[in-house]
Amino acid sequence: MKFVAVSSCPTGIAHTYMAAEALEQAGRAAGHEVVVETQGAAGSQPLDPAVIAAADGVIYAADLEVQGRDRFAGKPFVDVGVKKAVHDAPGVVAAAVAxxxxAPAAGSSASPTAAVATAAPATRQVGTGTRIRQYLMTGVSYMIPFVAAGGILIALGFMLASVAWAENGAIEVTGVDAAVLWTAFEWGNLQHWAVLLFQTGAxxxxxxxxxxxxxxxxxIADRPGIAPGFVGxxxxxxxxxGFLGGIATGFLAGFVALWLARRNVPKGGRGVMPVVVIPLVTTLVVGFATFLIIGPPMKAINxxxxAWLNGLSGGALIPLGILxxxxxxxxxxxxxxxxxxVFATTGLINAAGDIGSTEARIMAAVMAAGMVPPLAIALATTLRPRIFTEAERESGKSAWLLGASFISEGAIPFAAADPVRMLPSFMLGGAVTGGLTMAVGSGLVAPHGGIWVTPLISLPLLFLLALAVGTVVSAFAVLFAKNIGRNPQEAVLDDAESLAALSGAR
Structure with missing residues (x-):
């Protein structure tokens, strides 16, 4: 059989492409052809209409709203979510085949409606809570590129400012009028370059x-919701x-726009609804509500x-880092x-570039902890390769780079195969690293980058030490968990092989 599929995840990075690869491999293994359209952070290459027309069925492995879903109308489908495709791709392909x-059993006419109705039992039932999470995660996925680009540029601007100004560079660069960039920019002036980086990032x-x-x-409402959402x-x-207000205005704008879009209007007025009436009315409602109703309480909460975060200091931050x-x-x-x-990155708004602030320390702890799982699994597969499969050993090699780049999803293949053992082991190492990072006082105003933004971290050696300790703890926890229930003689052989590998004897 021939299948087309769509995969997407909240961030559009790892899960999206892992699901696509898993479905393609499972399809080949079962003797079927699966062509996947990845709707990820890098955009998507729409499936060829001819490929869609030739497909026998459709697989939706998406946690976000599928773009262009009407292209697949009339074809039997399964809707399983992205994690199911990553964890059990053969089962998903089997469900699609079923x-x-x-589909033809629905009636002799084999109508498209009957086909879809027959396939419906394989469809994932999405509840209200799941829908709300999907809406929120869609907003987060589109927000992250702004966070990453802006945050790193701000951090680079402060780093250059510390060189360009003898003292208080972070304060000096924020006080320079941005007009200098288009009225008196000097190519050889480090201060101007620092201002350029800072202003662009800000x-x-x-x-x-x-x-x-x-x-x-x-x-929630497709394109009619974008303008009022931005205004809100x-x-x-x-x-x-703050970001709590942004979440509230996003939901308000979306549901108001959706309600208006579903109104029955005379045929002559339908053309102006999505471009004039819906944005105008929704923006007015959202603006009124935000200024007078949503804004004040959300500001008080923010x-x-x-104030609570700024009141934390020293040992009080360690439990937060562990959590x-x-x-x-x-x-x-x-x-x-x-x-x-998101808690860490949105807090950077209040950090104002202060690398010693509580918000910057929270960001450092979050990034360090997020790097632990892939680095731990990479170390574990290096120390005891015998207890891992060939595929896991290969995944372990790539996990070094993924972990160093702060891509936690690099450990997903291992967590998917053995969640009961892997996830607690990862969490143990993450808690150790988060607590230690808070304890040593490292701060970071760049929201992404992993070890590649080490020059932007305060007390970088202590940050790397905390990361290393957590990675080692997590790796040994993985190895201990993997040995539970195994033959003691096999464990002894594995220990001997591991020592030989470490000493270079092999």
Whole structure:
């Protein structure tokens, strides 16, 4: 059989492409052809209409709203979510085959409607809570590029400012009028280059809340929700409601736009609804509500959270670091991981570039903990290769680079194959690293990059030490967990092989 598939995940990075590869491999192994369209962070290359027309069925492995779903109308399908495709691709392909085989049984006419109705039992039932999470994760996925680009540029600007100004570079660069960039820029002036980096990053980072709000609204109401979502997010930032206000305005804009889009209007007025009426009315409603109703309480909550974080110091931050470390390693890029990450990145708005602030220390702890799982599994496969399969050993090699780049999803193949043993082992190492990073006081205002942004980290050697300790703890926890229930004689042989590998005897 021939299948077309669509894969997407909240961040559009690892899960999206891992699901695509797993489905393609499972299809080949079962004697079928699977062509996947990845709707990820790098964009998507739409499937050829001829390929869609020739397909027997469709596989949706998506945690976000599928773009262009109407292209597949009339074909039997299964809808399983991205994690199911990563964890059990053969089962997903088998379900798709069953849906296609069952389709003609719906009636002799084999109508498209009957085919879809027959395939429906294989469809994932999506509840209200899941839908809300999908909307929120769509906003987060579109927000992350603004966070990463803006945050790293700001950090680079501060790093250059520390060289360009003898003292207080971070304060000096923020006080320079941006007009110098287009009125008196000097190519050989380090101060001007620092201002350029800082201002560009600050403008990119300034879209964080508006983008979050706009794309939550987009996930709910499609394109009519984008404009009021952006306006609502901008107002939330203006009144000091922060990212919590952006989330609220995103949902408000989306549901108001969706309600208006579903109104029955005379045929002559349908053309102006999506381009004039819906954006106009929704923006007015969202603007009124944000300024007068949503903004004040959200600002109070945001101010209270900021005051609480600023009140934490020294040992009080260590439990927070441990909690964030546990969350970063709990589901490796899933919702819990993203809650911790978004908490850290949005807090950078209040850090104002201060690498010693509580918000910067939280970001450092989150990044360090998120690097632990792939690095730990890479170390574990190096120390005891015998207890891992050939495929796992190969994945372990690539996990070195993924972990160093702060891509927690590099450990997913191992967690998917053995979650009961792997996830607690990862969480142990993440908690150790998160707590230690807080304890040593490292700070970071760049929201991504892994070890490649080490020059932007305060106390970088202590940061790397905390990361190394957590990685070793997690790796040995993995090895211990893998040996539970194994033959003692096999474990002794594995120990001997590991020692030989470490000494270079092999």
């Amino acid at each position: 849906a296609v085989e069952a 403008l990119a980072f300034g879209f964080l809340v508006p983008a979050l709000s706009a794309y939550i609204a987009y996930a 997010g901008s107002i939330a930032g203006l009144v000091g409601a 101010d209270a959270l900021t 964030l470390g546990l969350m970063m390693c709990f589901d490796l890029g899933g919702p819990v991981n993203k809650v911790a990450y």
